[in-house]
Amino acid sequence: MAFKLLAINGSLTPPPSRTRVVLDVALAGARAYDQHVETEVLELRDFALEFCDGRSPDDYNSDTRRALALLEEADAYLVATPVYRASYTGALKNFFDLVPNEPGVRDPLRGKVVGLLATGGSDHHYLVLEHQLRPLFGFFGAYTPARAIYASAKDFDERKQARGKLVEELTQLGQEVVAQARFLQQVPGLALAENLRMRGD
Secondary structure (H helix, E strand, O other), rough: OEEEEEEEEEEOOOOOOHHHHHHHHHHHHHHHHHOOEEEEEEEEEEEEEEEOOOOOOHHHOOHHHHHHHHHOOOOEEEEEEEEEEOOHHHHHHHHHOOOOOEEOOOOOOOOEEEEEEEEEEOOOHHHHHHHHHHHHHOOOOOEOOOOOOOEEEHHHHOOOOEEOOHHHHHHHHHHHHHHHHHHHHOOOHHHHHHHHOOOOO
């Protein structure tokens, strides 16, 4: 059975980028774990996304609609961002501002698994994963694996390739995202809006 894993790169840095490197290693781990996994990378830098201003998703330009369609078609996700000024990138923030969140109507992330990754120049910002990214996807009703990966400059060689324990952890994250998403597909009613406590209930 086909299974689509979408990696979303919040970095606008031209390649080679450490953020893209960590995504590629995690994607390779997912494919090694399950031969039926199809992977794709959504590079935000390649899309002329409009700024979110409250319009219906269908009223934005073709690049914005195409990026949202890729997200809606996927079964699970890996989301990676560099950390700038103690936060994830503005490009990533704008993209998820554009994602619909209408429970029971158009709610593409609800009940799906999102693996979290971040990169930075030092270890000072590793809590971005827990304090900013995990709550973001909790808002959308998505599941995030306990393992979240922060990689700093010391985890890469001079060619910006991942090295050491980072490679093992990225591989495991890719596998965990697929395994958890496959499990949730077997219990599709688990994340229905009416089965979850919603704000205001």
